[in-house]
Amino acid sequence: MAPFTIRWGIISTGGISTKFVHDLLVDPSSREVSDVAHKISAVGSRSVESAQKFVDKFKATPENESAAWGVKNGVLEGVKAVGTYQEVYNDPDVDVIYVGTPHTLHHRNTKDALLAGKHVLCEKPFTLESAELEELIAIAKDKNLFLMEAVWTRYHPLAYAVEEVLKSGKLGKPKRFSADFSMDFPLDDKPTSHRMLDPALGGGSLLDMGPYPSVWAMLLVHRNPHNKDTDPKVLTSHQTVYEKTDVDINSRWLVEWKGTCQGQLMTDLGSAGFQEATAVLQCEEGDLVIEYPPYRSEAYQIHPRPERDIGAIKEKSRHHHPIAEGNNGMSYEADEVARCIRDKKTQSDRMPWEESKITQGWLDVVRTAGPTATAHLKGTAGQ
Numbered sequence: 001m002a003p004f005t006i007r008w009g010i011i012s013t014g015g016i017s018t019k020f021v022h023d024l025l026v027d028p029s030s031r032e033v034s035d036v037a038h039k040i041s042a043v044g045s046r047s048v049e050s051a052q053k054f055v056d057k058f059k060a061t062p063e064n065e066s067a068a069w070g071v072k073n074g075v076l077e078g079v080k081a082v083g084t085y086q087e088v089y090n091d092p093d094v095d096v097i098y099v100g101t102p103h104t105l106h107h108r109n110t111k112d113a114l115l116a117g118k119h120v121l122c123e124k125p126f127t128l129e130s131a132e133l134e135e136l137i138a139i140a141k142d143k144n145l146f147l148m149e150a151v152w153t154r155y156h157p158l159a160y161a162v163e164e165v166l167k168s169g170k171l172g173k174p175k176r177f178s179a180d181f182s183m184d185f186p187l188d189d190k191p192t193s194h195r196m197l198d199p200a201l202g203g204g205s206l207l208d209m210g211p212y213p214s215v216w217a218m219l220l221v222h223r224n225p226h227n228k229d230t231d232p233k234v235l236t237s238h239q240t241v242y243e244k245t246d247v248d249i250n251s252r253w254l255v256e257w258k259g260t261c262q263g264q265l266m267t268d269l270g271s272a273g274f275q276e277a278t279a280v281l282q283c284e285e286g287d288l289v290i291e292y293p294p295y296r297s298e299a300y301q302i303h304p305r306p307e308r309d310i311g312a313i314k315e316k317s318r319h320h321h322p323i324a325e326g327n328n329g330m331s332y333e334a335d336e337v338a339r340c341i342r343d344k345k346t347q348s349d350r351m352p353w354e355e356s357k358i359t360q361g362w363l364d365v366v367r368t369a370g371p372t373a374t375a376h377l378k379g380t381a382g383q
């Protein structure tokens with residue numbers, strides 16, 4: 001049977017849109033997918049020159065690169081390069097919009113796309129604040145459109161493998177959780193207008209990196225078969241200010257799943273943390289360790305409890321679940337979007353609105369309690 005082909009409209013021509021479009025061009029069979037396929041119908045940028053340059057560059061992909069498959073096989077056939085985002089939302093050849101703009105624009109761009117009747121995959125963090133997210137969900141529900149936060153990590157081979165470990169019950173009940181996304185970002189070498197530094201664009205570590213410790217919190221604790229708390233709350237938080245622009249250089253927050261365990265989540269732009277483990281779930285029978293990087297991990301480890309002879313797990317083991325070669329790792333979420341739209345779903349079971357709302361709620365609490373300039377940012381809900 002021919003695959004179900006979804007037609008994408010791409011919003012913005014920055015770094016992440018480049019990676020996403022690359023992955024739409026990779027042969028689906030290289031990741032053993034045959035039921036869905038992708039086409040790129042339009043690319044929108046604030047300038048038509050930038051949109052055209054973006055398209056031309058992909059069309060000229062060297063033969064030996066994985067994305068050349070899509071160029072040869074019609075993924076870019078008839079693609080339009082346009083100088084406004086609205087033209088992409090209005091394009092009848094587009095089924096779904098990918099939003100790859102800075103954080104503070106996600107709500108505006110996604111809302112415009114939904115109002116034009118398009119399904120949307122929006123980059124993380126979904127929105128600046130919960131009120132914006134609530135509004136987007138209400139529009140998607142009302143218009144019966146698919147809407148998802150682009151948390152690609154949830155669709156990686158490792159995420160499925162770890163889910164099986166948790167379901168097997170061999171680790172037992174969770175006791176402690178911690179997750180970290182940290183790096184030595186060259187803060188002082190960047191212009192203060194850079195999106196990671198500009199408070200008006202939601203700069204700082206929390207909004208950009210916070211979705212990743214949150215992914216692991218959601219996958220390892222929230223969705224753990226032992227957890228019954230559907231509304232985990234932030235108990236306390238701390239942020240350190242980067243004095244040059246008043247954004248957070250680091251954030252830490254403590255979450256509690258009542259009756260299950262607490263989790264410590266961390267983001268840091270000023271100092272790379274321990275690179276062997278991005279998330280650790282310590283359980284009654286043994287410990288689960290997710291290796292770096294948090295957004296694209298390819299291996300997990302299982303360890304005996306630190307005090308031997310307590311848990312049932314006696315041997316350390318390492319399990320590798322790689323992303324297909326030649327793929328940044330974004331094809332998997334794109335495949336999920338295609339399948340959900342094919343199946344007339346408005347949300348994905350693996351990244352449901354409810355879980356985006358929980359993560360967004362944590363980011364709201366940490367951001368508004370903190371001392372940074374982004375604490376006072378107001379979203380565009382209702383506008």
Ligand SMILES: NC(=O)c1ccc[n+]([C@@H]2O[C@H](COP(=O)([O-])OP(=O)(O)OC[C@H]3O[C@@H](n4cnc5c(N)ncnc54)[C@H](OP(=O)(O)O)[C@@H]3O)[C@@H](O)[C@H]2O)c1
Nearest residue numbers: 012013014015016017045046050100101102103123124125
């Ligand atoms: N999933 C992931 O792993 C991942 C990784 C990196 C980033 N992201 C997310 O993707 C989003 C974009 O990040 P990025 O690294 O791709 O950023 P970027 O390279 O700066 O690109 C953002 C693009 O947005 C458009 N834009 C519209 N208004 C803008 C404004 N006022 N200032 C700057 N750019 C504006 C620009 O494209 P045009 O000029 O073409 O309109 C720009 O190239 C962020 O929300 C980030 O959290 C996700």
